[in-house]
Amino acid sequence: MRVLLHTGKGGVGKTSLALASALGAAAHGHRVFVLSTDSAHSLGDALGRPVGPQPVEIAPGVLAQEVAALAELDRAWSEIQEFFAQLLRGAEDELAFEELLVFPGLEELVALRAVRDVERRGDCDVCVVDCAPTGSTLRLLRLPDVLRIFMGSVFATKRRASKLLKPVADRVGLGRFVAPDDVFEAFERLYGDVEDVRQILLDEDRTSARLVVNPARVVVEETRRSFAYLSLYGVATDAVLVNRVLPAEAARGYFATWAARERRELDEIAESFPVPRFQAPLLAREPIGIEALSALARALYAEEDPARRFADTRPIRLVKRDGRTLLEIELRHTSVTDVDVSTRGDELMVRVGGAQRCIALPGSVTGRAVESVQIDAGVLAIGFAS
Ligand SMILES: Nc1ncnc2c1ncn2[C@@H]1O[C@H](COP(=O)(O)OP(=O)(O)OP(=O)(O)O)[C@@H](O)[C@H]1O
Ligand SMILES: [Mg+2]
Incomplete structure (x- = not known):
């Protein structure tokens, strides 16, 4: 379709x-x-x-x-939100929490x-x-990244920890950091939905x-x-x-x-x-x-079928040139000074003006340093060390 x-x-x-x-x-x-x-x-x-x-x-x-x-924002999701509200009270400096708390893009999602x-x-x-x-629409597209970061770092750890730690956490007053199972489940459902839509x-x-x-x-x-x-x-x-x-x-x-x-x-x-x-x-x-x-x-x-695909560009692609692996992103009207690239584990963080994306890197380049960042003819090319 x-x-x-x-x-x-x-x-x-x-x-x-x-x-x-x-x-x-x-x-x-x-x-x-x-x-x-x-x-x-x-x-x-x-x-x-x-x-x-x-x-x-x-x-x-x-x-x-x-x-x-x-x-459609059902009860389970309000639970998630309430949980984040509690978390935020304990970690005010965490931007990811804050973003999740207001759920940018959630409604559109x-x-x-x-x-x-x-x-x-x-x-x-x-x-x-x-x-x-x-x-x-752009906020919506950012949401999966926010969720993934959260899932990967905080939430997964908490989940592992919760089974073992909950009784301890309760005793030392950290209970609020350990989400109840229904929040985990609601969160995983949300994550599943995000992934489906994103696919x-x-x-x-x-x-x-x-x-x-x-x-x-x-x-x-x-x-x-x-x-x-x-x-x-x-x-x-x-x-x-x-x-x-x-x-x-x-x-x-x-x-x-x-x-x-x-x-x-x-x-x-x-x-x-x-x-x-x-x-x-x-x-x-x-x-x-x-x-x-x-x-x-x-x-x-006119006579065109509106359902046709009118351009076959791929906005983000991994290419090999002269034996080097490059990640290319179509970015017209952007200068290299507007772009900030860094790696974090197996993810590449790319910031362009007011937008930020964290791209999961394929196995072939994970762990490799970013060697060059260039913009040529409207294409951002990020080169990885071989
Ligand atoms: N080509 C056109 N000629 C004249 N009027 C138009 C044309 N296209 C749209 N309009 C009218 O302009 C107004 C805004 O159009 P429309 O609601 O489609 O915009 P929209 O981008 O969906 O707006 P919103 O951001 O509020 O959702 C409507 O009254 C619509 O009938
Ligand atoms: Mg409209």
């Missing part, structure tokens, strides 16, 4: 274009499921009919659902479990996701991100960063959808200056993203309802 994530800055047209992509894919004969994981759901607004948390058929061969993430559920249904070829604005999102054959952008300065700049961060987290962007482009007939007279500015931004967009672009005009009215959204799909994709 193909998964098409539609993300981008707030208000650029993610919901409208997600629905357009879904209807366009259905027109090519695919069975499609549209999910909204943005807690501020608006599939219903764009369709001009209610959607809700149960799947409904919105057009022949197209089901839609607005995932009720908060309602719970919502994204729905993607896995759609895949398990087995009756859909394409799952189109209307995501929350990029910031939340889907990081598989570039299955999942493609579509970045929705408007031809406006601030939007383009933010979208460039998003492109780099998605790549750092291992999610492949295969197209940029440029929405609300002034049509030629509107670009004369009163709007001429706007149109000239837009042309510069369009050139900038063309240079900024190494993937195909699709363009939709600024319509005379809001595209609401199946008919208007289907027309938007045709304007955007």
Whole structure:
């Protein structure tokens, strides 16, 4: 099943274009499921009919659902949170605890479990996701790392320790550091879910991100960063959808200056993203309802099948060059001074601007020192000692 994530800055047209992509894919004969994981759901607004948390058929061969993430955050997860709250009281300097306490990305993650559920249904070829604005989507992608660090260091130790130490811990007043079994189990379930979702999102054959952008300065700049961060987290962007482009007939007279500015931004967009672009005009009215959204799909994709994979880039790859092993990450518009690389055990920590990723290194390079860090033609290459 193909998964098409539609993300981008707030208000650029993610919901409208997600629905357009879904209807366009259905027109090519695919069975499609549209999910909204943005807690501020608006599939219903764009369709001009209610959607809700149960799947409904919105057009022949197209089901839609607005995932009720908060309602899905079940009791077990509140237990985990309570446990972390207690832990934090004992270890205020631990950033990982703090991050977990606020559960960055958890809500989106719970919502994204729905993607896995759609895949398990087995009756859909394409799952189109209307995501929350990029910031939340990126937080979600960071969550597995946070969980893994936590799992690997603190939690696993605690679990081993708990069986032996609990009675002792209780006696010396450390009981709060030893989680009860139901918290461990809830945590492991959460971790399992995160891994399932991550497997889907990081598989570039299955999942493609579509970045929705408007031809406006601030939007383009933010979208460039998003492109780099998605790549750092291992999610492949295969197209940029440029929405609300002034049509030629509107670009004369009163709007001429706007149109000239837009042309510069369009050139900038063309240079900024190494993937195909699709363009939709600024319509005379809001595209609401199946008919208007289907027309938007045709304007955007013309004869193309929206479910296709438009670029076959792999955002993160291990390559061999001249006998050396390099880890390459697609990072356009980043300079080497924005990048910080370090190793920790069998993991590589890569920080790029405001985003950080910890990448589990494959056996062939674990334990080897990082020898070089370079950026060339938009690709970060991390060289390992041989
Ligand atoms: N090409 C277009 N021409 C005219 N109006 C459009 C176009 N695309 C979207 N709109 C309208 O712009 C508004 C915002 O679009 P939409 O809700 O799809 O954006 P969004 O990125 O999902 O927003 P949010 O970040 O709030 O979820 C809606 O009223 C929508 O109907
Ligand atoms: Mg939206």
